[in-house]
Amino acid sequence: MNEADALEIIQRAIMTVLVVSGPIVGAAMIVGLAIALIQALTQVQEMTLTFVPKIVAILVALSLAAPFIGARINAFAEQVYSRIETGL
Secondary structure: OOHHHHHHHHHHHHHHHHHHHHHHHHHHHHHHHHHHHHHHHHOOOOHHHHHHHHHHHHHHHHHHHHHHHHHHHHHHHHHHHHHHHHOO
């Protein structure tokens, strides 16, 4: 394995992390924006109001996206292990 192979594996790992974390971060961002809009419209500035809906949204998104996340991580691991096995 040379430097180019190591860089390619690192790039694929970073891309896998970004793709896998996308649904969870997206759900948290959408809920955060909705709560911020509601707080701005109603003038209710309670700091703890944002945490519970975000946690619930993250858990729901994680439970719905778990098969996708597992498949992506499994595919990346298989690629890395096959490269190790073949010595490339």
